[in-house]
Amino acid sequence: MTSHSRISPRIAAIAESATLKVDAKAKALKAEGRDIVSYAAGEPDFATPEHIVEAAVAAARDPKNHRYTPTPGLPELREAIVEKTRRDSGLDVPASAVLVTNGGKQAVFQAFATLVGEGDEVLLPAPYWTTYPEAVKLAGGVPVEVFAGSKQDYLVTVEQLEAARTERTKVLLFVSPSNPTGSVYSPEQTKAIGEWALEHGIWVISDEIYQNLTYDGVTAQSIVEAVPALAEQTILVNGVAKTYAMTGWRVGWMVGPADAIKAAGNLQSHLSSNVSNVSQRAALAALTGPQDAVAAMREAFDRRRQTIVRELNTIEGLTVPTPKGAFYVYADVTGLLGREWNGSTPTTSLELADLMLEQAEVAAVPGEAFGPSGYLRLSYALGDEPLLEGVRRLQRLFG
CATH class of the missing domain: 3.90.1150.10 (Aspartate Aminotransferase, domain 1)
Incomplete structure (x- = not known):
């Protein structure tokens, strides 16, 4: 040795x-x-809902799903994600802006790996999901925690973010609804944070995995819907795991600007290639079938x-x-x-x-x-x- x-x-x-x-x-x-x-x-x-399972069973029997398929995802699924993104996030993108990943966790990892360079700082509102800081550090970045306690309903303010911003700040993580707190930013709060990020040229990684699980008439507005001009410096992360009880199926995705998605796709081509075709067919049934x-x-x-x-x-x-x-x-x-x-x-x-x-x-x-x-x-x-x-x-x- x-x-x-x-x-x-x-x-x-x-x-x-x-x-x-x-x-x-x-x-x-x-x-x-x-x-x-x-x-x-x-x-x-x-x-997992029965019609989704049946779609997977049928897919498993079809030999075309036994082979490699394009790294970015099955064309039909990418189109379905385009429609979901338009409907739920207020963002109209082409299918080329979508990259299908092995679960939302891979999308999170690839988003940070794509944007963060050595020593870049990432503003990480806390409390945060345990994987976020590890993904930042793996990319060579520095997680900068911005904490909001229970008296703030665990929601950070623009003033807190500005106090944490330095010349090395490159990315803001935005999560609404939040894991671990369940807190949801109001449209006004979302817009204020989005405008702040736009003003300072800060990339946003927005994890929207829980966007369809809200209560009391509350809507989790997407940051790109609140501030449309932010779309060119935002990566949306999402998946079918939570909404459709599909945690074990491992299907997530990234939506973002062409250069970022192309770079993330290059990484995935060496990392894992395409997601299981059977799981992709199941995800397609989830997004397009009865709700x-x-x-x-x-x-x-x-x-x-x-x-x-x-x-x-x-x-x-x-x-x-x-x-x-x-x-x-x-x-x-x-x-x-x-x-x-x-x-x-x-x-x-x-x-x-x-x-x-x-x-x-x-x-x-x-x-x-x-x-x-x-x-x-x-x-x-x-x-x-x-x-x-x-x-x-x-x-x-x-x-």
Whole structure:
């Protein structure tokens, strides 16, 4: 062996996905016979709608889907994404502006890899999804956290962004609805942030994976619809995973300016080539077929959202703003820290999450995975009965 490290320093520095780590631990404890209620996983508990599954079965039987297809995606699917982008994001683009990826996570990685150079700074509103800073660092960039707490409903302001901007700022990440908080920027807030980015020549990567999961009559307006001139410096990231209960099918996409999409496509041609044709055919059926199941799932999420917010807010020392989108609540648990619970005195949300798992058999992801300590993310994308049972356990633990 030479003196070189066995593992690339950049790869060795990657932190394991905290959400997947907690979910794996909860599943391992379940396998040991523990009665764990897990709020950790960010995926719907519903089966993929039947017409989508049937489209995949038919695709698997067709030999044309057994071969390589174009790296950017099946032409029919790219056209369907064009229509969805026009309908939901208010942006009219040609199919050449679309790149189909292996899930939204690959789209996120490729977006940062395409735009970010060594030392470029990326403004990262916090709390943030655990993958974002790792993708920035893998691209050689520097994530710059801009934190908004529960009193701001976890929504950053233009003033905060401007205070964090430097001459090295190249990209702003914009996520609405948010993972992990479920917060949704108003049209006015979205427009103000978009105009600020346009004024300063800052690229925007806008993750719209939850845009169809909003409640209380709220709409998650796309930043390119709020500020159309921003389209030439924006990459939209999206996919079928959350809206259609298709997390395992691995189909996402990027939409953006020609030069950025061409560069990202070149990267993908060496990285993974085309997405599974069977999954692409399923995604096509999802986007173009009946949407009844989507409405039913959203209705169930809304019911669970109201339940978990109401019940968690009965726990003294715990504050849960009402989320307007996605399927998460982000609880401010600072009022529970530094107090004794069954012989333990947690001082961080990481310690509190461990206490909950061991003493109440409830799994949640601590705030350290998404930014500062003092918070917990709980997904309500699980059945109504286990959702309520888990909250009851927490009410007893912290009662």
